Amino acid sequence: MHGLVTTRRSIITGAALAMASVAMRASAAAPNHDGEVSHDAEAIHQERVFKASRARIFQALTVTAQFDKIIQLSGVMSTPPMAKMQRPTQIDPRVGGGFAIFGGLITGRQVALDSDKLIVQAWRAGDWGRGIYSIARFELKDEGTNTKLVFDHTGFPKAAGKELASGWQEHYWDPLAKFLG
Numbered sequence: 001m002h003g004l005v006t007t008r009r010s011i012i013t014g015a016a017l018a019m020a021s022v023a024m025r026a027s028a029a030a031p032n033h034d035g036e037v038s039h040d041a042e043a044i045h046q047e048r049v050f051k052a053s054r055a056r057i058f059q060a061l062t063v064t065a066q067f068d069k070i071i072q073l074s075g076v077m078s079t080p081p082m083a084k085m086q087r088p089t090q091i092d093p094r095v096g097g098g099f100a101i102f103g104g105l106i107t108g109r110q111v112a113l114d115s116d117k118l119i120v121q122a123w124r125a126g127d128w129g130r131g132i133y134s135i136a137r138f139e140l141k142d143e144g145t146n147t148k149l150v151f152d153h154t155g156f157p158k159a160a161g162k163e164l165a166s167g168w169q170e171h172y173w174d175p176l177a178k179f180l181g
Contacts, residue, residue, distance in 0.1 A: 042161035073175035
């Protein structure tokens with residue numbers, strides 16, 4: 001597991017650097033008149049409780065074979081163009097490692113990983129402009145024998161929030177719940 005887990009300081013530093021990078025791109029793309037950082041970004045906050053341990057959920061979100069099963073349960077891969085794909089999921093579960101999911105429609109990098117507790121990703125949809133990444137943060141907390149996933153997604157293109165919010169529910173949380181049983 002060496003290399004998969006970072007210290008809290010490096011988690012904060014990595015996430016802060018990634019968020020600063022996203023903010024710089026956002027402000028460069030939509031500068032305001034008083035030289036400040038753009039304040040028109042959207043954000044998503046979702047919480048969901050799963051009947052599984054933090055370790056099981058962490059692995060489901062970071063291990064290729066497990067996340068591939070979640071994608072299959074989402075039904076996305078049954079559409080004609082997606083059904084032909086040989087490898088819908090590729091995840092490098094190391095800090096700095098890349099991922100391509102849903103047949104490459106979503107790509108990014110692992111910014112921070114704190115085993116069984118936290119995943120922070122620089123995350124992008126394939127139809128976003130070149131170099132535009134958002135930050136997806138998955139925090140796992142014990143809630144009795146269950147796990148509460150606290151999810152925050154920031155820095156995505158303006159007006160994408162509604163579609164992304166429903167996509168997280170439909171293509172991540174609902175099939176993850178089925179996968180976990």
